[in-house]
Amino acid sequence: MSSGPGPDRADDPFGRSDMERMVGDIDLGPYLGRPVDPLAEPLARPVVVDPQTPPLLALRDLLADPRFPGLFQRALRAADPDFRELFPRDATGVLSQFVRAMTWAFETVENSGGDRAQVDEVVEFARHLGADHRKLELSGRHHTRFGEALVDTLRHLAGRGWDDRLATTIDTAYRVMSAALQEGSAAGQGPARIGATVVDVLRPTRDVVVVRLISDVMLDYHPGQYLSVLTPYTAGVWRRLSPSIPANPACQIEFHVRDVPGGALSGSLVRGVGVGDRWVLARPLGLLEVDRTEPFRDVLMAAGGTGIAPLRCLILDMMRHGFNPRVHLFYGARHPGDLYDLPTLVDLASTAPWLTIQPVSEEDVDPWWAGPRQDLPRTLHRRQTGTLVDVVTGWGAWADRQVLLSGSPEMLRATVRGMVAAGTPRENISYDRP
Ligand SMILES: Cc1cc2nc3c(=O)[nH]c(=O)nc-3n(C[C@H](O)[C@H](O)[C@H](O)COP(=O)(O)OP(=O)(O)OC[C@H]3O[C@@H](n4cnc5c(N)ncnc54)[C@H](O)[C@@H]3O)c2cc1C
Structure with missing residues (x-):
């Protein structure tokens, strides 16, 4: 690695050497006790915003920029210390899902041509998501800070292309989405999270485990539904798993998990699960069911x-x-x-x-x-x-x-x-x- 002026110093938009750049990229917030603002420096190459593009589509294009997940992750971490625990260490996977959902929402509303049903579909989706987010136990403050970090990141990416049109549109869109998320979350009943202890682990093949647990209280899911599950094997990573036995008053629950190569959780779960481990289970979701309306359909x-x-x-x-x-x-x-x-x-x-x-x-x-x-x-x-x-x-x-x-x-x-x-x-x- 070279430390003086040279090709790598010339490559960096701020003329820094490799070492300076590396040190500059380290988030020192936790060590200094104060957050470092990741959006302080303007971008050398902001996203070009065409003033003729409808604002929802311009915002979609900002979200689609490959720098968005990384910048947003750092903005979130600086915005609220809780986000460090709420998101996995590498949050790019979950933030890519957020980008997909927002892209779909912006495009649907933009193309709805005033069709109320299509806009309602987006709001309903946000309520559904809010119901699932209940497990994260988010407060109003989290929603506010998340929105601020989102607006700051988009503004940063747009540079001088950011204008009042974009600011007003994202403000309205986020307020509608965040209200629907909070409504969905508030509508849920029963505990948001239920603890469960692993009581048995079977290994029927080299890459599948059957995990049996006893939950602290009975979880009332319909057969065919899945649960959001948080395990100790990869911090902050929630995944959906389907119980393989119906809910029962003895609180027994069983999951079958396969090691998906390259996956964030399944490999460490399959390798690491053991009796006595504690898992967190959240609200059942899903619509897989056998229609028993008579006359029966096979x-x-x-x-x-x-x-x-x-x-x-x-x-x-x-x-x-x-x-x-x-x-x-x-x-x-x-x-x-x-x-x-x-x-x-x-x-x-x-x-x-x-x-x-x-x-x-x-x-x-x-x-x-x-x-x-x-x-x-x-x-x-x-x-x-x-x-x-x-x-x-x-x-x-x-x-x-x-x-x-x-x-x-x-x-x-x-x-x-x-x-x-x-x-x-x-x-x-x-x-x-x-
Ligand atoms: C409704 C629902 C129910 C589920 N129930 C179960 C279950 O009972 N048991 C179980 O083992 N898994 C189940 N899954 C899959 C599970 O939620 C995780 O996606 C899977 O364990 C991989 O997680 P990961 O963090 O290791 O990989 P990730 O980091 O999430 O994904 C890595 C890559 O693997 C792909 N991938 C995801 N799932 C699979 C899969 N099953 N096979 C092949 N590739 C996959 C992803 O698309 C991605 O490209 C279910 C998923 C859904 C949506």
Whole structure:
């Protein structure tokens, strides 16, 4: 590393050397006991704002600038010490989701052409989000500081292009969104967060854990719903997980978690979870359910990997009823040995004449490194080889079924696309969005 004048000093807009730049980039706020203003220096290359662009779209373009998540994260940290704990250390993932949501909101309102229903959809979305944010226990002060940091960051990115039009528009938009978020949060009932203790951990495959917990109080979720979960393995990272057993007065709850390579939480959870750990569970959400309106419509379920959790929860709940629609469950994974829940499903099917299991795997045999081969239990239908979508659509259009899907974002995308192309009416298919 060079320390004097040289190419790297010339590259820096403020003429600093590598060392000066590095030290300048360190957030010294926590050590000095006062926050460092990350937006103090004007940007060398602000975003060009065309005064002819409608203000909502100009704000969307400022949000889309690749510098936004990093600058906003630092502005938030300086705005309120609580934000250091509320956001994970690397908050760019969660802030990218914020950018996606705001982009959708700004574009929907801009393109609504005065259609009240479309604007209401945005407000309803913010209320829904607010209900989920209840778990964060935000106060009015947090909302105010968040809004101030947002406006400061956008103004900073626009430089001299910032004008009254943009200031008024973001002020109004944020006030509407923040009011809806707070309304949604206030409408929730029961405790915002419930503690739970890990009481058992099973490791059915090399990359899946089954975690059993006892919650401090009973969590009343519907079968098929998911919960927001905060664990000690990656600080500040909330993720959605689906209970695999119905809610019960003994407060038992079970999750199946797969290690998603490169993910922020799942790998450290799968490697680190142990008996005695404390988790935080928040409000149940999600709309996956079996329609029991009579006359029954038969059900097609397709689960990829740990996507089996909410579907087996629905099946376990159905076992409590005397009569049920027929359920045909396609259970898929990469290798045959990854179908870890098959023994339980086969046990269930042996006492449920309405339930048929079709195992599916993309590969025909397990890889050598997966350990000793386990024989799969016998099912009525033999395992088929292929992707879930190919095997499901190979049976036909399933046009008369209610279709419930659960799995990775790619599995959901491919299965919905493939089934619709094969003739399944889109409105018959339900799944919770990734
Ligand atoms: C409604 C819902 C219910 C869920 N239920 C469960 C569950 O019961 N068990 C479970 O293990 N996971 C479940 N998930 C996924 C879970 O919330 C996390 O996204 C997943 O554990 C990865 O988290 P991460 O922090 O490790 O990765 P992230 O940092 O969030 O993501 C890393 C990358 O992996 C992709 N990704 C996310 N989920 C998957 C996946 N399942 N397979 C492949 N790629 C993925 C993301 O799109 C991203 O590109 C559910 C997700 C949703 C939306």
